[in-house]
Amino acid sequence: MQNFIKDESGAVTVDWVVLTAALxxxxLAVMGVVATGVETTSTNIDSQMTSGTVIRTSFTGNEMGAYAAACGSADCSGFASGDQIKAMSNADLFDAQDEYSRAGLATRDDVDATYGESYTRGEDGSWGFNDSDGNYVRDDGATTSYESDYAQASANDSYGSALQAESNARPTYAADTAPTDG
Structure with missing residues (x-):
């Protein structure tokens, strides 16, 4: 009997049983605490997915910010605001992109090409021309026109980029808006 009491080989098994029961x-305690939060989150996800709202798969903040900044110094009448673009249905977004592409609005590249044909950019950023001796002559009228045209072209480009970014953020955009014959 004394050998049995002094024998410690069975004590390890008892320790593991107690530790396993504690774990x-x-x-179970953690599951009880977390279960409510997981259930609420699951319900919110389900309601968003079944409500037909757009679930964004990428962020469009940079394009919308650039668009808003460009409209600060140009005429953006006729363009939808960033919030309006995000709220458009897929069909409306498709129509806006189609209208934008058909409008033939001037881009920054167009403005550079127009002014670059007869003017050059000075070191100070102004527009001017080189006289017969090759000296740069600043033309403040051209600089003002260029800056105005460039600001408008920047707004045009940014609007197109904002529309494209929004369509890219919608995983079902292409399938939902494909034109059909009928």
């Missing part, structure tokens, strides 16, 4: 109890 199972801890796991």
């Amino acid at each position: 199972v109890g801890l796991g």
